[in-house]
Amino acid sequence: MEKLNPEIRNQIENELLTTVGRRYRQETFWVIFLALICVGGTVAWIIQLQKGLGVTAMRDYVSWGLYISLLFFFVGVSLIGAMISVVLRMSGATWRYPLIRIAEAITLSAIFFAGFMPVLDMGRPERLYFLITHGRIQSPILWDVITIATYFIGSVIYFYLPLIPDLAIMRDKLTHAPKWRQKLWRWMAVGWENNLQQRRLLKKAMFILGIVILPVAISVHTISAWLIAFTLRPGWDSTIMGPYFVFGALMAGTAIMILIITKLRHGYRLEHYLTPTHFNNLAKILLALTAFYLYLNINKYGVPAFKMAKEERFLLNDLFYGNHAFLFWFTQLVGLVIPIVLLSSKKIRHNIKATVAVAVMVLLGALINRFIIVVPNMLHPFVPIQHAQPGFASYNPTLIEWTITASSLAGFVLLIILLFKPFPVITMWEVIEGVEKHKEKEMGVEEFNHIQNNPGHAN
């Protein structure tokens, strides 16, 4: 391992530090736009709190709707951090370095909103503390609360640990920043001097945490799946739910990852660091995941469809050619089959715009799929729905629900942007170390001696 030329090192640090505290016009627009949606959602929520859940379209048959669908979506997306940081670390994929902080930011934001969605869905949110004072550990909801909280704390630590050396760089370099910021950085950098012992300790901590956080991440989503798999309802009463949720989640998370890094690449001018290699590699992962998810879907729907047992039959007829057929086939075709075909082509994977388009399709499919998992099942219970009052035997979400849903998604993106604001988007020290250890090409970043045109650098 050779030491990186200090000039190149300096160049990388300067480049990556430019985004810290700097305002971008497009970014400001997005922050204001998303914040406005969140304000709308807050107003809708206040109305819902005052009038009760009657303002939603949920009724006794469809007693869970958009909010629980979104809970499953957010819990799912939060898996991306564990996948990029841990799975790719274990498989020795060096191109992960520039992506780690982005993935962790997505995870943090997603798990925060995953914790928030059930509160929106509760009939009596003011009794939330009953979960602690009267909690019943046998209930899967308690398991969900515990794993989500554990994963949130774990993710905060996992976000913070690799930040320490970067904070030290900021502390040393950005001496023109306001005093309070410098103070904060100094405090958060906990006396990092970048010596060998500190590095060894940090690596060890990250390794251990990585090992611990992976099962937690998987359990978070598996337990969410169990919320519905533990019931006796046709369609939900299935052993495939755990893996079905986990892989659907990884797929959605990868799609979001692709979308976020395109925005960052252009918005923050990170073309040197987030390169077509990353898009290609993520697209390959997305291809594998969509293919596997299609396989799981064939199992989930195909096996009962062959048997057509009585209760399942009503549900499957509804999905295959009933009221929900359009949404169902959308998730299967636009969300899975077409992306698989498109991503199989090298041409598309190497074209960033095309990859992004496919990611949008996968993401839309994944979002609608959550709805397909939750709602049609509730419309087909064992006991026939008879003499239903108007609005009880169907589910058409109200404006309040749509507003709250939109603002949760907006808040999710907003929180990601805000997490990028005070810190460099890309882990500086890991990129530097990666360049020292591996060739730039392996990491997917541009070759820095080209940028700098520095003859002293061996690579």
Added chain:
Amino acid sequence: MACGNNCTCDGDDSRRNFLKSSVATITTGLIGGSLLNSLVSCKNSSKSEGEKVNVLTHDGKLVAVDKSQVANFKPHISEEDVRKGIPGKKFVMVIDLAKCDGCGKCTKACNKMHYLPSNKEWIEVLEMQDSPDAAPYYFPKPCYHCDNPPCTKVCPVDATFKREDGIVAIDVDRCIGCRFCMAACPYSVRLFNWTEPVNPGFIETTPAAENVFQSKKGCVEKCDFCPHMAREGKLPACVTGCPMNAIWFGDANEDAVTCYDGTTTKLSQLLEDGAAYRFMEELGTEPRVYYLPPTNRIYDAKEIKIDNADSEK
């Protein structure tokens, strides 16, 4: 179960008698205590010369008091009592589908008892048809108070719970409104208060799970087997509301069930003779409600029109 001695008595009976007598002693003790207080407090004011009753005070004296003093007495029911259930009981319901003509009077009586609006039904009368060739029949569906209840298993805060007397109850002072129990119930029995319910405007002193009026905004509610009636030894509203004698209610420990006209019959005999079954037995929820199949119906079944929102059309 025999007691092991050489005596000829039936072990079960002797235990039941023992339970009965001990309950009686406790009750008299309580009455005595509260009466003494009231006697002290209204020593001179009570002048009404009504019917006298003899009561045993806690120190062993037999006192004759005015009956009006005793009639108003109601034992205090604590939160713990409600969660435990009525001691020594195992409530059970039998619904005779051959007798049910779908008049819906059980629903009306229940709604009246629990102050429910007409759009809420704790006991719902469905029209069922098992196969296109079989004639349809009416199917009253209360809460089944399962012995392996899917709903109580998932409740995160113990707001819905299984009592020792077999009843699955809801404590609306505890319910957080997550509706997991509604998703878990395979019988779609549970209802949710999406908006503020109309309050009948009286105050109940019993803990929430045995209240007559159980609707609370943001909380779940369902058929509760009328435990407040059972405490007084009375039948649930649906049973006393069914003029067809189609609903039987009683105690499995006593092996006796009673219907509208007061006929009390042996539960085991009724189930055996009637070839009783439980709804969706294959789910393993072990319901405490039995059905007698709709054979030899006493009404014209062909007239039943089925209005399924979810049928194979």
